[in-house]
Amino acid sequence: MQLQAQLKVGAALLLAVVAGVSTCVFVGYAQGYRQSTRNLSTLTSYDQALKAGNAVSAERAPSNILLSLDPHATTAYASTRSAVTDARQRTDAALAQLDQLISARPQASADQTRLGRAREALARARVAYDTLARHAPADRSPQDLQAAIDELIAARDQLDALINHRYDEAVRLAPDQAGIMQMARILSDLREYGGRLSSTLVVPLSTPEAIGPTRQLAIASLRGRIDELHRLMPDRVDETKWSNQDLDVMRTQVERGFFSHTLPLIDAMVARPGMDYGLRAAAFTSQVLPDLLTMEKLEDLFMQRAIAQVADAQQAASRHMRLIGGFLVAFFVFLLAMLRAAERLVILPLLLAKNEVVALANGDLRRAPRAGSSMEARALHEAIDTLRQQHMRSMRLAIERDELSKALRRQAHTDALTGLLNRHALEEITGDLSAEPVRLSKGRGLILIDVDYFKPINDEHGHVVGDWVLREVAGRIQRLVKEPHMAFRYGGEEFALLTNGLSMKELCRLAEDVRHAISDDSFSAPGVSTLSVTASLGVAKGSTTVLTWLDLLNTADTALYQAKAQGRNQLVAAPSSADDALRA
Numbered sequence: 001m002q003l004q005a006q007l008k009v010g011a012a013l014l015l016a017v018v019a020g021v022s023t024c025v026f027v028g029y030a031q032g033y034r035q036s037t038r039n040l041s042t043l044t045s046y047d048q049a050l051k052a053g054n055a056v057s058a059e060r061a062p063s064n065i066l067l068s069l070d071p072h073a074t075t076a077y078a079s080t081r082s083a084v085t086d087a088r089q090r091t092d093a094a095l096a097q098l099d100q101l102i103s104a105r106p107q108a109s110a111d112q113t114r115l116g117r118a119r120e121a122l123a124r125a126r127v128a129y130d131t132l133a134r135h136a137p138a139d140r141s142p143q144d145l146q147a148a149i150d151e152l153i154a155a156r157d158q159l160d161a162l163i164n165h166r167y168d169e170a171v172r173l174a175p176d177q178a179g180i181m182q183m184a185r186i187l188s189d190l191r192e193y194g195g196r197l198s199s200t201l202v203v204p205l206s207t208p209e210a211i212g213p214t215r216q217l218a219i220a221s222l223r224g225r226i227d228e229l230h231r232l233m234p235d236r237v238d239e240t241k242w243s244n245q246d247l248d249v250m251r252t253q254v255e256r257g258f259f260s261h262t263l264p265l266i267d268a269m270v271a272r273p274g275m276d277y278g279l280r281a282a283a284f285t286s287q288v289l290p291d292l293l294t295m296e297k298l299e300d301l302f303m304q305r306a307i308a309q310v311a312d313a314q315q316a317a318s319r320h321m322r323l324i325g326g327f328l329v330a331f332f333v334f335l336l337a338m339l340r341a342a343e344r345l346v347i348l349p350l351l352l353a354k355n356e357v358v359a360l361a362n363g364d365l366r367r368a369p370r371a372g373s374s375m376e377a378r379a380l381h382e383a384i385d386t387l388r389q390q391h392m393r394s395m396r397l398a399i400e401r402d403e404l405s406k407a408l409r410r411q412a413h414t415d416a417l418t419g420l421l422n423r424h425a426l427e428e429i430t431g432d433l434s435a436e437p438v439r440l441s442k443g444r445g446l447i448l449i450d451v452d453y454f455k456p457i458n459d460e461h462g463h464v465v466g467d468w469v470l471r472e473v474a475g476r477i478q479r480l481v482k483e484p485h486m487a488f489r490y491g492g493e494e495f496a497l498l499t500n501g502l503s504m505k506e507l508c509r510l511a512e513d514v515r516h517a518i519s520d521d522s523f524s525a526p527g528v529s530t531l532s533v534t535a536s537l538g539v540a541k542g543s544t545t546v547l548t549w550l551d552l553l554n555t556a557d558t559a560l561y562q563a564k565a566q567g568r569n570q571l572v573a574a575p576s577s578a579d580d581a582l583r584a
């Protein structure tokens, strides 16, 4: 596999492993996020149920005050009426918000039924209150007053069922928050029971009338329940890790207000003999209300803390998810950048270096484009440069060797005196004449040229002049020979002219030209004024009877011998066969 492909596979595997591990961690955080989102939703709907309960409880105080006021005589009535309207609006808004929250939850129908019942009871209670409020205080019977209060309590009871259900679900889904939710529940119940307790005194205080045994029993039951919840409170607060300065301050206010002021006040009023309670209903309710609201605030503070903690957990999970997502993207980008860098810094330089080496091996000595500036890439390029230099040296040596061998070959085939090809060169063409005869093409022709009476030239003028004459003769022959014909010094004062493609007639014409070239112009060798030189020529051509090189040489030699014998300075052409003669 190529390095590039290997890198890509490696990067893909690495990415898969990192993505796998990150996904596992991501899934963990995603579950945490989902869990905290669900917890948040559960806590929010539980909190809203408590708020709706508190709103219904809170509606009772101005409503009860209203029932102690004269609709015609007091300005207090109008302001209380307005407070009732505000309280009802707050209740309706809280119930509407609760409705919205629970309808978004799974299996909402049971809670919606409970909410519907609470609304119906609330509507009945409001009608009862409004009817009574229109009458003068003297026309309001204690029974009707109690009935209206009971109807409002019934509305709160309907909500209690819903609060219980929200509480159960919240504890089931978010057991971590169970302590705080229970604490909020206790405070909500305390606020409600405290409100109910003070409501039990509204009728006696408004009418006024004595607290009868049934009411005594109800008051005792509520006091018992309140004491029980009060006993539970410290444990719950200690168990939770929610205690901090704000909560402690408010908790102290609740203790000082509700438990040390309101309850003793109620106890004292209940304990008073006769119908002189010391306080009218409106004043009593106004005194009690702030302590109840402090409890409501404490409960709200607990819930807000719980919600804030879950929201923190949700945000932390979301932050971690984003962090992992970001890490994955960054890692992917990093891998991509590494791959690119590897391509640019390693693979591309390697590929280009490979191409350069291949080109070098194919004889291309040019410097190819290169990439990479790393130490390793530079070392590779230096190695290629060294290779190139060695390659150039070897090529130079090869060329020199080739030229040398060509020169040697030329030298071996050249006659040193005349510069013509020598006999050895002729034998390269004819082959070894003493060995197996080599067949000859019919187009081949041979002219043997022998200088006449050369020995006397040597003898008379010396060898230097003899050499000079030989060179001059060779020059005159060479000037007449054109490609593809070739001239040789055959030996001593004898020359050979090997032709190709000439007819016998053309061959004879060439031989005649050679003879004239030697004999027509006298030679003026150094130290010798004029010197007449002639030559005898024997001409032969490949034919049906002259089949081999040996035949051709022998035939030309015989013809030359004949020319010498016939008086020299002439040419003799070896006779051809009849067919050949015809073609010639």
Ligand SMILES: Nc1nc2c(ncn2[C@@H]2O[C@H](COP(=O)(O)OP(=O)(O)OP(=O)(O)O)[C@@H](O)[C@H]2O)c(=O)[nH]1
Binding pocket: 417, 450, 451, 452, 453, 454, 455, 456, 458, 462, 463, 464, 465, 466, 467, 470, 491, 492, 493, 564
């Ligand atoms: N100067 C010189 N003489 C050479 C060379 N090679 C051969 N000779 C001489 O050439 C002469 C040849 O003489 P012969 O064979 O008797 O022939 P010729 O004198 O030319 O007589 P014919 O061929 O019969 O006309 C000899 O004296 C050789 O020494 C050479 O390279 N230089």
